[in-house]
Amino acid sequence: MEFLTSPTQQFDLPKRIERLGELATNLWWTWHPEASHLFGRLDYDLWERLGHNPIRLLNEVGRARLNQVANDREYLEHYDELFKGFDAYFTKESWSQKNQKDLKKPVAYFSMEYGLHETLPIYSGGLGVLSGDHLKEASDLGLPFIAVGFMYAQGYFSQRITEDGWQEAVNNPLKFEHLPVSLVKKNAKPVTISFDLPDRRLTAQIWEVRVGRVPLYLLDSNLEGNDDYDRLLTARLYWSDLDRRVMQEVLLGIGGVRALRALGYDPAVWHMNEGHASFLTLERIRELVAGGFAFADAAEKTRPQNIFTTHTPVPAGNDEFPLWLIDKYLANYWGELGLTREQFVEVAKQQHPHGETYSMPVLALKLSGSSNGVSELHGEVSRDMWKFLWSDRDVKDVPIQHVTNGVHTRNWLARRMNILLEKYLGADWYDNLDDRRLIEKIDQIPDKELWEVHLHLKRKMAFYLTERVRDRWTHGGFHPVQVIASGVLINPYALTIGFARRFATYKRASIILSDVERLLELINRPNHPVQIIFAGKAHPADDPGKKLIQQVYRTVKKAETGGRIVFLEDYDMNLARYLVQGVDVWMNTPRRPYEASGTSGMKAAINGVPNFSILDGWWREAYNGRNGWAIGEEKEYESTEAQDAADAESLYSTLEHQIIPKFYDRDPKERSSAWIAFMKSSMKTVIPQFSTRRMVKEYVEKFYLPALAGEAHEAPDYQGLKNAA
Ligand SMILES: *Cc1c(COP(=O)(O)O)cnc(C)c1O
DSSP states (O other): OOEEEEESOOOOOOGGGTTHHHHHTBGGGGGOHHHHHHHHTTOHHHHHHTTSOHHHHHHHSOHHHHHHHTTOHHHHHHHHHHHHHHHHHHHSOOHHHHHOTTOOSOEEEEOSOOOSOTTSOOOOSHHHHHHHHHHHHHHHHTOOEEEEEEOOTTOSOEEEEOTTSOEEEEOOOOOGGGTTOEEEEETTEEOEEEEEOSSSEEEEEEEEEEETTEEEEEEEOOOTTSOHHHHTTTTSSSOSSHHHHHHHHHIIIIIHHHHHHHTTOOOSEEEEESGGGTHHHHHHHHHHHHTTOOHHHHHHHHGGGEEEEOOOOSGGGSOEEEHHHHHHHHTTHHHHTTOOHHHHHHHHEEEETTEEEEEHHHHHHHTOSEEEESSHHHHHHHHHHHGGGGTTSOGGGSSEEEOOOOBOHHHHSOHHHHHHHHHHHOTTGGGGTTOHHHHGGGGGSOHHHHHHHHHHHHHHHHHHHHHHHHHHHHTSOOOHHHHHHTTTTOOTTSEEEEEESOOOGGGOGGGGGTTHHHHHHHHTOTTOOEEEEEEOOOOTTOHHHHHHHHHHHHHHTOGGGTTOEEEESOOOHHHHHHHHHHOSEEEEOOOTTOOSOOOHHHHHHHTTOOEEEESOHHHHHHOOSSSEEEESOSSOOSSHHHHHHHHHHHHHHHIIIIIHHHHTOSOTTSOOHHHHHHHHHHHHHHHHHSBHHHHHHHHIIIIIHHHHTTOOOOOOOOHHHHHHO
């Protein structure tokens, strides 16, 4: 190909192990624990200190150590075995090549964030981790797949908690030479795309990240020709200032299509992960209008190939812009679509009591051939929320379907757990992880062996927490009470509950603290101690979210907790991995039905950690009475206060009468077999069904193939288009 990506990283490695450089620059290594193990073996201490960054590790570990391992038989055996697997991955016939011969042209996937690894902090939470897992699975399945997002120069912030529990945001400008990104060039010059705003031109360059077989293209507006304001456009995730936000979305949707064209792609399917990318629908229409089509004809022609996945169950969570902002940035654009301003606005208009807005989900829903929510209940909620667009239809006939989210199994499954599954399910179990009959064999794992792996992971988590605190303490500015609050008193043999996620108010992190006295009595009972680990960031502009963290932190600091309730700073994919693999119970308390799906509980369950959650999102589909516990009931309440009170009562009594007795139902040295039955049931129900394997195959069958065939659900009755025809 005439396009060259120029590697930013250079390595000076002994010839015998020079492919470590290749491994470090393809994120394939991030979901193959044997590969990170191969890096770690070079120098575990340095590997941890560098935050699992193989590019830095290879540059900083020193020539002497590299020469040493290049002559170490055991290391070289591991190395050779690993690269055998690496090469086989890229050459063996994939699921897609075998079963989906019609899929030749790529599926293009657009998302505002990608959670691929903690060293590439271009994600904020669940949406990003879902996109990252989607790419990893698309690569595993061998789908022709490409993706578009942003290269955020400052990444997502790191979280510090002050002694009084207030969240502080630390920005970390990224050093691109330390990251697995390469600038895309043609004829030795960076490939750029641009968009003409009414008063200036916005230009962006393109970085490429290799995710196994899938290329991810990241737009970057930090270019000299741009004005200073525009250069900051891709500096951070989710600017709260609407000006920047609308420009980001123009760049993602319109700029993203232009970037793929500049790279010579002709995608067969365009998948929008959330409404941030909705402008891509207009850009595809513009391409046809430029070739002589009328707007309405171009819309009908392009619509079947657009797929829209919504993640937002609350109207206020959707992106909408005031019309003056649309005028400010898109005044050149409607003419290119052959539309007047009124027609242009009509396509995405949402009517509110206070006036009209330009709604990104409305735009996507109108111009997509199919749309979906991310769990069964969220599908229902979405049909109800958007039924006004199909005013002649019954709510159940609103054409918004659902595909329940999943997690990338190998990415989240502990290495030791994978070894155990290989032993009892077969060395190739992973290739068939969505085969329920195979996964039933988990019952054959001896309780003792499963419990030993679990205990190992729990101790590993506790050890990791202590080392993190040591580091914070040593560097100064950390109060002793913060040392306790960060988990140094955690006992790896006590029942441990994990609660980690974004601190948004609907997630109700403080429900378990609603009756602190009752909680303290429960967790401090002699011989039956209970520990609770909290972690999570609030959006920097979300003061209610930050106050929630503070409320939790103030409780955590009370001496009466005995150091058994802790709050860990800086929740990211790395900390998530330790927690979902190392706690005994995963808790989630969203206000139903606001958790569209949730995925962290799936990561826990596949590692044998039962869930204890509100019957919302994915858990409503997975809960069977033997794989965890439900909080609250499936009903509507007259007020949120009543709902919160009922859920809190259910939480305390389930904890007291079911979870604690089951965990401690044993003599002190033995394990509880009733508990282990719950662990196994979690794994058996969640591994096959709530994996990206099942999820991506479902997208292929329900959406990608019909899109190829030109099928589309009925468009909503949108006046704007019909007038424009
Ligand atoms: C999985 C994950 C999430 C999503 O968690 P939910 O409980 O589904 O909201 C958020 N952040 C990180 C770092 C994750 O790994």
